[in-house]
Amino acid sequence: MDIEEVFxxxxxxxxxxxxxxxGELNVSDIARRLGVNYTSTIRHLEILEREGIIQHKQFGRIxxxxxxxxxxxxxxxxxxxxxxxxxxxTKGE
Amino acid sequence: xPRYSSVFRDEMKLDINYVPHRLPHREAELRLLNEFxxxxxxxxxxxxxxxxxxGDVGTGKTALAQRFGGDIMLNAGKRRISLRYTHVNxxxxxxxxxxxxxxxxxxxxPNFPKRGYSAEExxxxxxxxxxxxxxxxxxxxxEFDSLVEKEGSxxxxxxxxxxxxxxxxxxxxxxxxxxxxxxxxxxxxxSTRSTLQxxxxxxxNYTKQQLTSILSDRVVLALKPSAVPxxxxxxxxxxxxxxxxxxxxGIELLWRAGKYADAEDLQVVTPECVRKAVSSxxxxxxxxxxxxxxxxxxxxxxxxxxxFKESQKACVSLVEAxxxxxxxxxxxxxxxxxHTQLWKYLQSLSSLGVVKTEVSSVAPRGRSxxxxxxxxxxxxxxxxxxxxxxxxxxxxxxx
Numbered sequence: 353m354d355i356e357e358v359f360x361x362x363x364x365x366x367x368x369x370x371x372x373x374x375g376e377l378n379v380s381d382i383a384r385r386l387g388v389n390y391t392s393t394i395r396h397l398e399i400l401e402r403e404g405i406i407q408h409k410q411f412g413r414i415x416x417x418x419x420x421x422x423x424x425x426x427x428x429x430x431x432x433x434x435x436x437x438x439x440x441x442t443k444g445e
Numbered sequence: 446x447p448r449y450s451s452v453f454r455d456e457m458k459l460d461i462n463y464v465p466h467r468l469p470h471r472e473a474e475l476r477l478l479n480e481f482x483x484x485x486x487x488x489x490x491x492x493x494x495x496x497x498x499x500g501d502v503g504t505g506k507t508a509l510a511q512r513f514g515g516d517i518m519l520n521a522g523k524r525r526i527s528l529r530y531t532h533v534n535x536x537x538x539x540x541x542x543x544x545x546x547x548x549x550x551x552x553x554x555p556n557f558p559k560r561g562y563s564a565e566e567x568x569x570x571x572x573x574x575x576x577x578x579x580x581x582x583x584x585x586x587x588e589f590d591s592l593v594e595k596e597g598s599x600x601x602x603x604x605x606x607x608x609x610x611x612x613x614x615x616x617x618x619x620x621x622x623x624x625x626x627x628x629x630x631x632x633x634x635x636s637t638r639s640t641l642q643x644x645x646x647x648x649x650n651y652t653k654q655q656l657t658s659i660l661s662d663r664v665v666l667a668l669k670p671s672a673v674p675x676x677x678x679x680x681x682x683x684x685x686x687x688x689x690x691x692x693x694x695g696i697e698l699l700w701r702a703g704k705y706a707d708a709e710d711l712q713v714v715t716p717e718c719v720r721k722a723v724s725s726x727x728x729x730x731x732x733x734x735x736x737x738x739x740x741x742x743x744x745x746x747x748x749x750x751x752x753f754k755e756s757q758k759a760c761v762s763l764v765e766a767x768x769x770x771x772x773x774x775x776x777x778x779x780x781x782x783x784h785t786q787l788w789k790y791l792q793s794l795s796s797l798g799v800v801k802t803e804v805s806s807v808a809p810r811g812r813s814x815x816x817x818x819x820x821x822x823x824x825x826x827x828x829x830x831x832x833x834x835x836x837x838x839x840x841x842x843x844x
Binding site: 375376377411412413414416 | 566
């Protein structure tokens with residue numbers, strides 16, 4: 353998937369943002385925090401996972417997602433979000 | 446500028462959650478616990494262990510387990526063994542196995558979901574987490590009684606026989622169960638009981654000497670040098686002893702007494718600070734109990750209260766009490782009663798819990814009765830007695 357396509361969804365960006373903030377989360381928790389339904393959350397999580405940005409661990413029926421620790425794409429996303437956050441803080445947003 | 450100096454050096458050392466490096470009078474039990482878990486530092490995958498620690502409140506059960514846990518994790522780390530020690534209080538989890546395991550799972554994944562699975566599934570998940578990290582866990586179930594009460598045999602059987610369903614795989618989970626007495630496990634079925642009761646460490650109640658040395662250790666850690674005189678130490682130990690050798694109570698009392706000393710800008714923690722502290726923890730003598738005392742019992746107690754108020758001593762002898770009782774008799778125009786009668790009054794005050802008595806054999810001549818005033822601040826007691834005696838006088842004058 354092209355970069356513009358990966359970041360074309362506002363919900364995907366928000367999912368990445370919440371995973372970065374919290375560290376690791378299960379699907380229901382992500383959906384609840386973002387106020388969206390389970391099905392669309394899991395669909396976007398699967399897209400991000402296919403791109404190698406995030407990965408999951410399965411515990412019985414529970415899936416816990418986090419950033420892929422060794423993925424260059426995940427590192428780039430992390431750096432992008434951190435830079436954005438710092439800028440926002442200096443501007444007092 | 447107002448001067449503020451505290452009797453404390455580091456009051457956190459008196460916090461209920463602080464675990465000291467040295468556990469006085471529990472060295473043998475700590476060694477035994479280490480022996481039971483020796484395998485965890487040699488070949489942890491080959492076996493798991495179950496140990497029960499029993500003992501009354503304040504006998505050091507939790508501190509023993511936590512000291513052991515901290516030490517063994519450190520030693521395992523040095524040997525590159527991934528060993529986790531997790532301490533969960535079952536009562537805080539309302540005796541629910543699910544909540545206990547949920548708390549354990551959250552040590553691996555802090556945002557692990559709180560719903561959507563059973564305790565049985567969660568136990569499987571926990572083992573999976575340990576397998577994935579090639580880690581081993583010693584799980585301490587503190588206040589195990591409440592887990593037994595709520596969950597009964599089946600859940601505890603599942604916890605203890607975890608390995609039977611995974612033959613040939615590394616053993617991951619060992620248990621330490623902390624409870625007051627083995628009575629709680631009597632309600633479990635025989636097979637569950639037999640898996641639990643193989644290794645039992647019973648902690649006997651501390652003696653007064655042991656309490657004194659435990660408190661002295663904490664004083665060195667938490668308070669400034671010379672801030673706690675011997676008299677105060679003796680009273681603290683005496684009160685902790687009267688609470689069934691409860692060291693935790695004694696330590697909490699020491700902290701509270703220190704706070705009273707600070708509030709009054711004193712340089713030392715006096716026995717009176719301890720009495721004030723204890724009256725803030727334990728409900729002190731009820732007014733109607735004092736009113737029910739006979740006229741001479743009130744006079745004797747008034748004398749004792751005055752002695753403590755003036756002397757800052759932890760204990761006084763019956764001879765000293767007798768002398769000041771005679772002064773009180775003169776004040777209230779009463780003829781003093783005999784020594785034997787006073788001894789009887791003292792027994793009745795002691796059975797009410799107003800004073801505590803102890804027979805000392807270290808007096809210069811023979812045996813002497815020592816009197817402690819453990820619960821009520823001397824000045825407060827004195828004031829109440831004067832009020833009651835004066836009321837009684839008015840009443841008798843009126844007749």
